[in-house]
Amino acid sequence: MNNIFKDFLDAAEELDDLALEGFYGEDIKKLTKKRDSISTMDYLAESLDLWIGNTEQFGKEKVKEFILAFFELYTDSLKVDGKKTVDTLALFWMGTPDNPELECLSAFSEFSRLFTETKHLLKEIESKEDKKLADRKRVAASMINAYSKGVEFTGKVLTTCIILKKISDNESYNLMKIYSMSIFEKINLFESITNGKYKNLTEIVNRSLRNADSHLSLRFDYKENVLLLRKKQNGKIVNDKMTIQQMILAVFPSVGWFTQAFVYSGILFIFSLSDKEKFNEYIYKIYRISLRNNQKTL
Numbered sequence: 001m002n003n004i005f006k007d008f009l010d011a012a013e014e015l016d017d018l019a020l021e022g023f024y025g026e027d028i029k030k031l032t033k034k035r036d037s038i039s040t041m042d043y044l045a046e047s048l049d050l051w052i053g054n055t056e057q058f059g060k061e062k063v064k065e066f067i068l069a070f071f072e073l074y075t076d077s078l079k080v081d082g083k084k085t086v087d088t089l090a091l092f093w094m095g096t097p098d099n100p101e102l103e104c105l106s107a108f109s110e111f112s113r114l115f116t117e118t119k120h121l122l123k124e125i126e127s128k129e130d131k132k133l134a135d136r137k138r139v140a141a142s143m144i145n146a147y148s149k150g151v152e153f154t155g156k157v158l159t160t161c162i163i164l165k166k167i168s169d170n171e172s173y174n175l176m177k178i179y180s181m182s183i184f185e186k187i188n189l190f191e192s193i194t195n196g197k198y199k200n201l202t203e204i205v206n207r208s209l210r211n212a213d214s215h216l217s218l219r220f221d222y223k224e225n226v227l228l229l230r231k232k233q234n235g236k237i238v239n240d241k242m243t244i245q246q247m248i249l250a251v252f253p254s255v256g257w258f259t260q261a262f263v264y265s266g267i268l269f270i271f272s273l274s275d276k277e278k279f280n281e282y283i284y285k286i287y288r289i290s291l292r293n294n295q296k297t298l
Helices: 007-022 027-035 039-053 060-080 082-094 105-126 133-168 175-179 184-193 207-214 244-273 275-285
Strands: 218-221 226-233 236-243
Touching: 007 027, 007 105, 027 039, 027 236, 039 184, 039 244, 039 275, 060 133, 060 244, 060 275, 082 133, 082 236, 105 133, 105 244, 133 184, 133 207, 133 218, 133 244, 207 218, 207 226, 207 236, 226 244, 236 244, 244 275
Parallel strands: none
Antiparallel strands: 218 226, 226 236
């Protein structure tokens, strides 16, 4: 396995190293340190408990909403072909023996690092009484970059979602054809084959912001405190505006919510297959999450 899944193992080692440095917080550091001394199921359960027990995370209700959407995709697919469903989810994280480069753990590692760095930077700048222009520009650039990487990760997850839907509909599919689609092609296909049922999962991709960033047509206007997105409209190039508040409170964190939900729904899926008691315990805990959990921080 070591030779076959080298990229996956390297990405896992990188995540462990970052966690042990305390990059993701002291709770994650402590859990990572004791992982080898507890069972896999208990480790996964404690990972979920860290999130469920965090009363200060902003957007937990959205994460819950996304978790339930992902899990419905898994269970619908599982009813039709359990092996293909499990193999599809394993393929996402590890790749395949024939094509280990399909692994997406390295993409998750890169996104989670950039997203966490941006959250740290936001807190650092917010705590300053004198917010210099250079600091404000740096925060805006960091949010845009992290969001862009989050959209790329979302595109990889959508490949899995499309395949799961194809399995549940008992339809054939071409993995590489789906994998090679643009993010917007995947969104259109996924919304089409699901009749828009999971539009909440795709709405986190802001087309205007994504296009402006990829075409170097995006900048932070510090005087108005907005992001200016240049786009084509009626044969002209016009400026669209997004407030920094909207970016901080809705757009930037949405890719984090999506990613958290995909990871946590995967843990639930493992419980549903291997430990029914734990599954019932944690699905109950997740259902109890309410808007009252959404308090202070990203």
